[in-house]
Amino acid sequence: MRKVHLDVRQFAIPTPRVGHIETHSGYGAPPLSGQEIHQAVQRIRVRENSDYTPEKKISFTFTKSPYEFEISGRADGFVEYPAMIEEIKTSFDIDELYDKLTLEPNHPYVWQVRTYGYMHYKHTGVVPRLNLCLVSARNYYKFRDLPVLLDIEEYETWLALRLEELVVETKIKEKLFKKRQQISEEMAFPFPAPRRGQRELVDSVTENFATENPLLIQAPTGLGKTVGILYPSLKEAMARGQKVVYVTPKNSQHQVAEEAVERMQEQGCKVRSLTITAKSKMCMKAEPLCNPKYCEFANDYYKKVHENDLVNKLARLRSLDSHKLKAMAEEYQVCPFELSIEAIERADVVIGDYNYVFAPRSLIGRLAEPLLEPKEKANLVIDEAHNLPSRAQDYFSPSISTQQLNILERDLVKLSPSFSLRAQVLLQQARKLIQSYGLDGVSKKIEIMMEPFEDLDADIRDLTVQYLESDEEIQNQDPMLRFMNMWSDFVNSLALSGEEFFQTYQKSNYSEMLKITCCDAADHLSLAYKEFKNVVAFSATLKPFNYYQELLGFPKETTKQIEFSSPFTKDNRKLLIIPQISTKFSDRHMNAGKIADAIQRITQVKSGNYIALFPSFEFMGMVLQKLQLPEFQILTQEREMKQQQIQSYLEEMKAAQRPTLLMGVQGGVFSEGVDFPGDMLIGAFVVGPALPNFDFEREQIRTYYENRYGKDNAFNYAYVYPAMAKAIQSAGRVIRSETDRGVIVMLDSRFLQNSYAETMPEGWFQDSPQELVSRQILKDVQEFWSSYES
DSSP states (O other): OEEEEEEHHHHSSOSSOOOOSSTTOOOSSOOGGGHHHHHHHHHHHHHHOTTOEEEEEEEEEEEETTEEEEEEEEEEEEETTTTEEEEEEEESOHHHHHHHHHHOTTSHHHHHHHHHHHHHHHHHSOOOEEEEEEEESSOTTOEEEEEEOOOHHHHHHHHHHHHHHHHHHHHHHHHHHHHHHHHHHHOOOSSSSOOTTHHHHHHHHHHHHTTTOOEEEEOOTTSOHHHHHHHHHHHHHHHTTOOEEEEESSGGGHHHHHHHHHHHHHTTOOOOEEEOOOHHHHOSSSSOOOOTTTOTTTTTHHHHHHHTTHHHHHHTSSEEOHHHHHHHHHHHTOOHHHHHHHTTTTOSEEEEETHHHHSTTOOHHHHSOOSSOTTOOOEEEETTGGGHHHHHHHHTOOEEEHHHHHHHHHHHTTSOHHHHHHHHHHHHHHHHHHHGGGTTOOOEEEOOOHHHHHHHHHHHHHHHHHHHHSSOOOOTTOHHHHHHHHHHHHHHHTTOOSTTEEEEEEEOSSOEEEEEEESOOHHHHHHHHTTSSEEEEEESOOOSHHHHHHHTTOOTTTOEEEEOOOSSOGGGEEEEEETTOOOSGGGHHHHHHHHHHHHHHHHHHSOSOEEEEESOHHHHHHHHHHOOOTTSEEEEOOSSOOHHHHHHHHHHHHHTSSOEEEEEETTSTTTSSOOOOGGGOOEEEEESOOOOOOOHHHHHHHHHHHHHHOHHHHHIIIIIHHHHHHHHHHHTTSOOSTTOOEEEEEEOGGGGSHHHHTTSOTTSOSSOGGGGBOSSHHHHHHHHHHHHHO
């Protein structure tokens, strides 16, 4: 008999599945926010009864040919005599949950505690007393007990059906497992002639997998690094019957990975890919509210998926994206985002945003769940990894401000009077809570008292529940839901603690703000990596390696670091530094004219498309006012740009009907993850390093780095290295293929300093960045273009 291991939560569900998508559907991983409440209730139980044992491991093996299903889990509470087992469930409204479970004896929560009880009965012959302890998420001293009956005959009727279901599911998994292994054996590199350096990249990744150590790769644009890393990652994972999870910082960057998979498919490789798109973009309703009373796509979701065999229908498609998922969702009236989660197990490559693996509310449990073999795990590939430290810090750095509340108030007044007036009263309380920390009007570190925030959170939730149960029409960006989500997200984050966190009150001319700042998310990231077999992080900008290794949470002793040089000849690129210009904040007004003059003169040497990337929108505006380029079309990036407008700019540059200067900001939509092949772009101006603002919060972060990583590293960690990642990414827009030629001009003397120069890719200079300083800039640029034309 073949043995299959399952957790109680995976095992103990209705057969067939029924229920809605909602907070307490009972499906999926338990909310992490409930763990501390569980522990608090368990401590109370132990004080009340010294025989009470928290987290009691209970397991049993059920046989159904050809398998043995070993079911195990930890019951939240156990008493040996008289026998009692309980499960603890948290909710903001325990009365509502009590009524729900009373009316739904087929609910997963009920089957979970019954399963613990039945396993105990099989071991001892004793039918234990069963209890669901429903605990308030607002106050763990408030709870209700819901006794659950274990009818052995009824349970065994369900058990027979569930085991039959598991046999079918397991056979499908075994077939998929073997198919992946077969595909791995047959997989060939999708290009007949790898680029220079690409074969070495594939070999390096393959060799490192044998060590199971994390891998950091800096590889320039044009090397073909996406295919060069995804191919060996997929081949190794599928040889073990597992998958690859490929994550990027933005949804817009999924396309590169999708194209790499398509290339493999075109060469006959039968891999299945799934792209997970943000829930808000997938939602079929005005507001992504998973409530069966509001959303027909959430109502009876699990029943509709089962009755229409949608999981198997999804598995027949070679690739899945938002368009295909939405089409199926429309046809069967089911949630497209949840459908994408259903498809994870059958996909060989799952492409998604960082947050699905690293955010507090991630999908990591579903993404990293192994297929059949509990010891084997998926591989994780992290694209544009230089973005991950800051993105991860943002996940754990929520804020709440009076400016946010003021914007919200303008929308709340549009609700019906019965809700508008009450919501505004609560909003005033929220404003007063924020302002109470700034009576002296000075920005400072503070310690936020949780209780008044939690009390207000309970009141906002109560009003929101009434709002949802009323006849009010839920609007797109609904203000009542925004209010609840904004406040509850902040309140939930107040529990974050450790030396890497601090809380501040910050005051500006327009707003007062409370913020929780995460200086370093390395420890949180390292926990996520443990869910995967192999982890590869890559980017064109990962220097200095030690900085990224530390902030990415990779272990110092075992992480391997590799840098690859550009596969293109240096003759295709003219790289210049103009140190006579200062872009320091205090010098910007004085230097705006000089920058405009440099852009004008250099673009006059050869007509074509150029991009100029600045540290900020304000600085970009200063230079724009000074520019005199009548023959050029000037396109400017805006703070909030829709994808349609971004695409229209790119189409303008591609059409090349007239020379164009695209002006934007470093770290923005045009400076990373966008290709400008061929003559679409022949030059880039990198206007200074975009150092973060020298403000109260950033200085607190610098102090943290000083304490953790040393005084010599603190300024570079807090300011220089993040800025240079943006600068180098900006410079990388020009040369994207072996036929591209272009000029890259970096304007600022700081680019010559050692701490800035050490971040530059191999091949930019031989011994010193001084080699990039020209005494005859226009002549050198003219000679570069003349050599190309000759």
